[in-house]
Amino acid sequence: MMLKVNAHTRICGIIGDPVEHSLSPEMHNAAFHARGLNYVYVAFRVPASRLGAAVAAIRHLDLVGVNVTIPHKETVLAHLDEVSEEARLTGAVNTVVRRDDRLIGYNTDGEGFLQALRAAGFVPAGRSALLLGAGGAARAVAVALARAGAASIAVANRTPARAERLAAWLADRLGVAARAVPWPGRDGARAGREALERADLVVHATPLGTYPDTSTGPDLAYECLRPGQLVFDLVYNPPETAFLARARAAGAGAVSGLEMLIHQGALAFELWTDQSPPLDTMRAALREALL
Ligand code: NAP
Numbered sequence: 001m002m003l004k005v006n007a008h009t010r011i012c013g014i015i016g017d018p019v020e021h022s023l024s025p026e027m028h029n030a031a032f033h034a035r036g037l038n039y040v041y042v043a044f045r046v047p048a049s050r051l052g053a054a055v056a057a058i059r060h061l062d063l064v065g066v067n068v069t070i071p072h073k074e075t076v077l078a079h080l081d082e083v084s085e086e087a088r089l090t091g092a093v094n095t096v097v098r099r100d101d102r103l104i105g106y107n108t109d110g111e112g113f114l115q116a117l118r119a120a121g122f123v124p125a126g127r128s129a130l131l132l133g134a135g136g137a138a139r140a141v142a143v144a145l146a147r148a149g150a151a152s153i154a155v156a157n158r159t160p161a162r163a164e165r166l167a168a169w170l171a172d173r174l175g176v177a178a179r180a181v182p183w184p185g186r187d188g189a190r191a192g193r194e195a196l197e198r199a200d201l202v203v204h205a206t207p208l209g210t211y212p213d214t215s216t217g218p219d220l221a222y223e224c225l226r227p228g229q230l231v232f233d234l235v236y237n238p239p240e241t242a243f244l245a246r247a248r249a250a251g252a253g254a255v256s257g258l259e260m261l262i263h264q265g266a267l268a269f270e271l272w273t274d275q276s277p278p279l280d281t282m283r284a285a286l287r288e289a290l291l
Helices: 024-034 048-060 075-079 085-090 108-119 136-147 160-174 190-198 242-249 257-273 279-290
Strands: 010-016 039-045 065-068 095-099 102-106 128-132 152-156 177-180 201-204 230-233 253-255
Touching (some): 010 024, 024 039, 024 257, 024 279, 048 075, 048 095, 048 102, 065 257, 075 102, 085 102, 085 136, 095 257, 102 257, 108 136, 108 230, 108 257, 128 136, 136 160, 152 190, 160 177, 230 242, 230 257, 242 253
Parallel strands (some): 010 039, 128 152, 128 201, 152 177, 201 230, 230 253
Antiparallel strands (some): 095 102
16 A cells, blocks of 8 residues: 655654554555545654653644553543543543644544444343453443443453452442452353353453463353354454354354444544545555454
């Protein structure tokens, strides 16, 4: 793909440390090209000590905006003029938009997750969910599910205290029926296995199964999965994980983290360009980058 960069080119990017592994440049540059936009998207490695200066540069260099990744998703909030409701609730920003001199922070992870769910035909209102993991991604997903009217959210995590904290926070702040459950492993406690069996939606939100350790998915009582459930793996590399393959084999529906990555990127694209995102182009660019 030829990108024509000239004196009119508008600049977007991603700030993080590390950022070399990011697939967002491929996805967004393909999208800009498909829409005939004179935009370019680049990766900026920004160590924690330079976050303030890097955010100031968005204003000074007239950038359109940036995505924000590890380790800045939480700390960037203090440097912004305004944050969206989702970003405030999750305590994390993954997209910054410059509007004149103001920097506005959004979190498109949760809404990207919901769009991927809806595209798979799953409506979260009134349904039960089990989250496997209690980190930043699990929190963004939980907030999105609660706001979309999920009936209940169970949280299981390697470190149980973190699952308890997240569940208590969800119940207290968002009024959703949330509880911590034991990890539903092969030899796990019955309460965890029951939560796995009963959930309409099971979301895996740990890095287990990510390239290069692709053979080691989470330790789960896979025999509890069943037809009628939807299983969502936030891991996107590889797009088809061992976890998803086992869920499919048990008759459950399965959605790849690649779909969430596409939809969170699509929402950022819309915020930066006011144009509809070319989803198929973005998906193809990511798949090619992952080959
Ligand atoms: P995080 O905040 O660091 O949380 C990591 C979570 O994984 C914690 O619950 C942690 O449990 C658990 N964990 C880590 N290593 C584990 C292990 N060896 N065994 C069991 N549990 C383990 O990370 P995050 O930002 O939430 O990201 C989680 C995953 O989601 C990553 O793979 C990330 O790439 C993916 N993600 C995907 C998208 C997408 O668009 N598809 C978006 C965001 C994130 P403890 O609390 O016990 O440490």
